[in-house]
Amino acid sequence: MIDLISSAWAYFMNRQDLMFIVLREHVMLVLWSTFFTVIIGVPLGIAISRTEKLRDLVLGSVSILYTIPILALFGFLIPIIGIGSTPALIALVIYGLLPVIRNSCVGITQVHPLLKESAKGMGANNMQLLFKVEIPLAFPVIFAGIRTALVMNFSLATYAVFIGAGGMGRIIMQGIRTFNTGMMLAGILMVVITTVLLERLVGYVDNRVQKRYSLSD
Amino acid sequence: MTREVSVELQNVIKKYGQDKVVDQVSFSVEKGEVFVLIGPSGCGKTTTLKMINQLIPHTSGNILVNGTDVTKLDVVELRRSIGYVIQYIGLLPHLTIQENIAFVLKLTRHPKKNQKERAEELIEIVGLELNHLKRYPRELSGGQQQRVGVARALAANPDILLMDEPFGAVDPLTREQLQNELLRLQESIQKTIVFVTHDMQEAFKIGSRIGILREGKLVCLGSPMEIVKSEDEFVKNFIGQGALFEVFDTIPVSKILEKNVPLVHDNEKVDLTAEKLNDWENVFVVDSDGNCQGYIPLSSLEKDGSFQKDKINPLPKATFSDTSVKLAVEEMLWGGRTWLPVVDGHSSFKGIVQFRSCARLLDLEGR
Numbered sequence: 326m327i328d329l330i331s332s333a334w335a336y337f338m339n340r341q342d343l344m345f346i347v348l349r350e351h352v353m354l355v356l357w358s359t360f361f362t363v364i365i366g367v368p369l370g371i372a373i374s375r376t377e378k379l380r381d382l383v384l385g386s387v388s389i390l391y392t393i394p395i396l397a398l399f400g401f402l403i404p405i406i407g408i409g410s411t412p413a414l415i416a417l418v419i420y421g422l423l424p425v426i427r428n429s430c431v432g433i434t435q436v437h438p439l440l441k442e443s444a445k446g447m448g449a450n451n452m453q454l455l456f457k458v459e460i461p462l463a464f465p466v467i468f469a470g471i472r473t474a475l476v477m478n479f480s481l482a483t484y485a486v487f488i489g490a491g492g493m494g495r496i497i498m499q500g501i502r503t504f505n506t507g508m509m510l511a512g513i514l515m516v517v518i519t520t521v522l523l524e525r526l527v528g529y530v531d532n533r534v535q536k537r538y539s540l541s542d
Numbered sequence: 543m544t545r546e547v548s549v550e551l552q553n554v555i556k557k558y559g560q561d562k563v564v565d566q567v568s569f570s571v572e573k574g575e576v577f578v579l580i581g582p583s584g585c586g587k588t589t590t591l592k593m594i595n596q597l598i599p600h601t602s603g604n605i606l607v608n609g610t611d612v613t614k615l616d617v618v619e620l621r622r623s624i625g626y627v628i629q630y631i632g633l634l635p636h637l638t639i640q641e642n643i644a645f646v647l648k649l650t651r652h653p654k655k656n657q658k659e660r661a662e663e664l665i666e667i668v669g670l671e672l673n674h675l676k677r678y679p680r681e682l683s684g685g686q687q688q689r690v691g692v693a694r695a696l697a698a699n700p701d702i703l704l705m706d707e708p709f710g711a712v713d714p715l716t717r718e719q720l721q722n723e724l725l726r727l728q729e730s731i732q733k734t735i736v737f738v739t740h741d742m743q744e745a746f747k748i749g750s751r752i753g754i755l756r757e758g759k760l761v762c763l764g765s766p767m768e769i770v771k772s773e774d775e776f777v778k779n780f781i782g783q784g785a786l787f788e789v790f791d792t793i794p795v796s797k798i799l800e801k802n803v804p805l806v807h808d809n810e811k812v813d814l815t816a817e818k819l820n821d822w823e824n825v826f827v828v829d830s831d832g833n834c835q836g837y838i839p840l841s842s843l844e845k846d847g848s849f850q851k852d853k854i855n856p857l858p859k860a861t862f863s864d865t866s867v868k869l870a871v872e873e874m875l876w877g878g879r880t881w882l883p884v885v886d887g888h889s890s891f892k893g894i895v896q897f898r899s900c901a902r903l904l905d906l907e908g909r
Binding site: 439440442443444445446447448449450453457458461462464538 | 592618632
């Protein structure tokens with residue numbers, strides 16, 4: 326066991342350059358996919374909060390997409406788009422959409438009707454109502470959805486190697502193929518540690534957000 | 543002289559499907575008065591109120607605000623020109639008190655500096671301190687939040703305020719305090735207020751006129767005294783027993799104060815031939831400064847109208863001229879008296895209030 330860890334450590338120290346490259350690929354992939362998830366998911370979630378029919382349709386189809394295993398999704402995307410970071414990005418966006426859309430929709434519908442009414446009664450127009458009342462009040466819930474999507478995509482991005490988009494999965498895959506346990510373990514540890522760190526970080530930010538916006542104490 | 547009408551409803555109907563929740567309601571609210579809409583839950587009082595600022599559009603009839611049909615106005619502009627107060631949960635929890643008060647000014651893009659100044663001005667008017675401005679609504683008590691709600695409605699200096707059970711969610715003590723403050727505030731700001739409540743006591747206390755709604759219909763409309771005297775069975779049941787006392791609670795004794803009491807200087811004789819004496823049992827003795835020393839029953843006077851100083855009875859505990867008639871009556875009952883002396887804020891003798899004039903209050907029309 327100690328041998329394994331020291332070999333992983335040795336690999337890590339020897340190939341710091343490669344480690345940095347895969348980490349960068351990984352982070353960029355996750356950041357971009359989360360960016361697109363938010364750009365698409367939040368407005369869509371807000372839109373479907375207004376009409377119940379559309380809500381069932383959109384949430385239903387996004388849930389179905391969400392249940393497709395990622396390898397099957399890659400298999401589906403390769404013939405259409407090919408390989409590389411674009412299909413990986415698309416796959417990650419598809420997975421991230423469900424929590425973001427659902428939370429945006431729930432967050433907006435949860436805003437107390439009395440608050441909306443009092444804002445309207447004071448003369449807020451529809452845009453002001455949305456941007457000055459509904460979105461700020463729904464923000465903790467929306468943010469929780471983004472948090473889920475971000476952390477989930479960070480661990481899912483390990484699969485991106487199967488479609489040629491790189492990321493930390495590269496080290497693990499290569500380690501497995503070449504029976505290089507040090508390399509494999511170095512990759513695994515890196516994924517685990519960075520995911521935990523990220524989870525902690527967004528968790529901390531999330532707590533701050535919840536405190537700042539929470540209605541009770 | 544006709545008084546200016548601020549809000550007028552003419553045969554207003556609101557239908558949800560086939561249900562008429564507001565049915566042929568007509569009333570007009572004069573400038574500067576507090577008009578209370580009251581009724582059991584589901585009577586349409588809140589709906590009626592919300593139709594005035596078109597939060598709920600009416601089905602038919604006319605609603606005029608300052609003489610203009612509301613359907614001809616831009617609905618956002620209309621709402622910005624009318625103050626709107628609801629229960630304290632209506633404060634926006636993500637904004638500070640200052641931002642909450644200045645919300646309407648923010649919506650209308652007033653400069654930040656104006657917003658701040660107006661908030662500072664208003665927070666003091668409603669009896670809070672400047673350091674509350676930086677806090678969030680959840681950090682304030684219910685009563686304080688409700689005050690902020692009133693300040694917020696006043697921010698754009700509207701002529702008309704709509705208040706929807708504004709004090710419904712605070713404890714009875716705070717509620718009474720807020721009612722008193724509203725009345726005090728109203729004396730200086732003189733807004734036209736349409737006030738919805740389900741609390742009859744509150745209605746009697748703050749309303750200059752009261753409209754009682756039942757199943758969407760306006761069944762009774764008038765001053766508190768007129769409401770109390772209503773013969774309508776529903777109204778009688780609704781306002782309940784003891785309502786008269788609630789009304790008496792809102793009338794100050796100055797309304798029935800008798801200033802013209804027989805007086806005598808402490809070194810003079812009572813003029814027994816004065817016609818004025820006929821209605822009285824007592825003569826009040828004043829010194830050269832006009833302070834009342836006490837009273838003498840007519841029966842204790844000598845034949846020529848003179849009297850001995852030791853016959854002067856000290857005055858019973860006086861009541862203030864702004865005390866309510868209800869309290870004065872209570873005071874009389876406790877003391878076993880039929881009258882009380884009345885003093886003003888500087889404890890100088892103003893006259894007396896008599897039990898029989900309380901009894902006659904009912905005959906007085908209105909307040």
